[in-house]
Ligand SMILES: [Fe+2]
């Protein structure tokens with residue numbers, strides 16, 4: 614299957630099953646086609662993006678003893694994963710001239726995002742809420758619409774949204790474990806491991822595509838656009854270890870941790 618077809622199935626077909634279908638045949642990138650920017654992904658009626666503030670917010674961890682609250686958490690997280698998948702498909706269609714190796718690597722990450730969406734959706738259902746039963750937001754999708762280049766994407770999604778998820782997955786693993794839900798905790802652990810690879814993939818390509826001589830940090834900050842800023846890439850508790858494992862330099866990690874440049878970025 615062509616990468617373009619794979620991306621089109623994710624963005625232009627409403628059915629969740631089709632979007633999440635694992636591609637078993639080998640992928641090729643012989644016909645990347647014209648650049649197109651899809652404004653909104655096709656989704657089944659129950660998963661269409663809700664108007665602003667129409668979706669439930671993340672329940673507080675102190676309520677996680679209630680299965681329904683954990684189900685809401687998985688429902689929200691399934692939608693995060695699905696948006697990440699859709700944004701990646703959007704990148705394949707928007708930047709057909711990107712290096713083939715980058716585009717093929719994206720497909721591998723996307724297979725993980727398909728699996729992550731499925732794991733959260735199934736766990737939400739096991740805890741009593743079908744994926745699509747609650748309204749869903751469009752935060753990640755909307756923020757991604759401003760990407761004008763692959764470097765913008767790398768700064769915004771792998772290094773910021775997925776970077777933040779390095780912390781969030783560990784936080785939620787702990788919350789679920791504390792609530793006695795080891796199945797949910799195991800899902801977070803598995804996603805955490807994949808996320809390290811996704812951040813690593815983003816960093817690898819940031820290094821390959823940025824001008825030589827520019828530091829990782831400067832390339833990252835230059836391609837991050839308001840309201841995304843470095844402090845959006847960290848959770849409530851900052852974990853340096855998965856960032857080191859993803860290949861970030863100690864200097865990059867220290868700058869992230871200090872929140873340095875965030876204020877300057879915010880004024881842009
Ligand atoms: Fe994911």
Ligand SMILES: [Fe+2]
Nearest residue numbers: 697775808811
């Ligand atoms: Fe990811």
